[in-house]
Amino acid sequence: MENQLSNLEKIDIETFQNDLISWFKNEQRDLPWRKDQDPYKVWVSEIMLQQTRVDTVIPYFNRFLEWFPTLDDLAEAEEEKVLKAWEGLGYYSRVRNLQSAVKEVREKYNGVVPNNPQDISSLKGVGPYTAGAILSIAYGVPEPAVDGNVMRVLARILSIWEDIAKPSTRKVFEQAVRLMISKEDPSSFNQALMELGALVCTPTSPSCLLCPVREHCQGFYEGIQNELPIKTKKVKQKQVQMAAFFLTNQEGKVLIHKRSSVGLLANLWEFPNVEIDFPLQNERRQLAGLSEDTLGVIIESFKRMGQIQHVFSHLIWNIDAYTGTVSAFPKEEQDWKLVTIEELEDYAFPVPYQKMKKLYLDRNY
Structure with missing residues (x-):
């Protein structure tokens, strides 16, 4: 030294x-x-x-x-x-x-x-x-x-x-x-x-x-x-492709989900989402099936709103954002909730889902 x-x-x-x-x-x-x-x-x-x-x-x-x-x-x-x-x-x-x-x-x-x-x-x-x-x-x-x-x-x-x-x-x-x-x-x-x-x-x-x-x-x-200074470059960030859904029920309430208490963005709220690790041939049918199988969420109809990218230090989320209606979700689980648009303000969401909410509000109000 x-x-x-x-x-x-x-x-x-x-x-x-x-x-x-x-x-x-x-x-x-x-x-x-x-x-x-x-x-x-x-x-x-x-x-x-x-x-x-x-x-x-x-x-x-x-x-x-x-x-x-x-x-x-x-x-x-x-x-x-x-x-x-x-x-x-x-x-x-x-x-x-x-x-x-x-x-x-x-x-x-x-x-x-x-x-x-x-x-x-x-x-x-x-x-x-x-x-x-x-x-x-x-x-x-x-x-x-x-x-x-x-x-x-x-x-x-x-x-x-x-x-x-x-x-x-x-x-x-x-x-x-x-x-x-x-x-x-x-x-x-x-x-x-x-x-x-x-x-x-x-x-x-x-x-x-x-x-x-x-x-x-x-x-x-x-x-x-x-x-100076000497600084080696970081390892390249992993790219993750996702689909996320801004889903409302018949009363206009929005379905949200609380993330796990451990890991990335622990205990924050999010909109239902799935990771996509294969090319989509039939977008709507495959996403509906994936949501039901992975999340237990049944989506009646949905349309694409746009794409959101969020960069973390170690990975990049590429999120295709959709809006639609929900007819079923795992009600017995405490980490799922239906809330009004106004009540969304009471919950802490990571930045990409804040952007997604804005995307929805800009298009629907």
């Missing part, structure tokens, strides 16, 4: 800290989670910001804090309401883990978010990055908070040629932050590194001439900033 961080010797760390933190205090974005250093709010924001853009998170964060202003409110909330508050953000295991963890904080730590690495890291869904972010931002503890932005920034500044896609590489960057972090203001230091990666030291075409720490950057000095 010493070899990988040898360029640290070329940096005046105190000057680097001052240049970085001064820039951050002058140029930081006005974001709702920066209004105070409440550990609960910092925690919520950091979980939301995982794999999600800042602009997307802002309205979700504001609504989430409106619905669950305190840790106790979230701990006591019904899961259905929590999922509804998260609807559309994706990666729903994040909010399930968050709610489980705040319950543990309430029971084990009297509702006070732990302020040390050992206890906070033991909470469900709290990895090294989230732990470091909460500890440094909320409590002023000089712990590293290393995400993709930070790894990109430090790969360029210190000319680190390790593959950031490998989990083991994170240790190199965590050690770099431990050696560089401001003990007086770890909150601003960690946030400044993240902000620098988001605004200036971007993945492509970094704005080096605007960079407050350009004079410390080995990548800029050597003219190799565009070659």
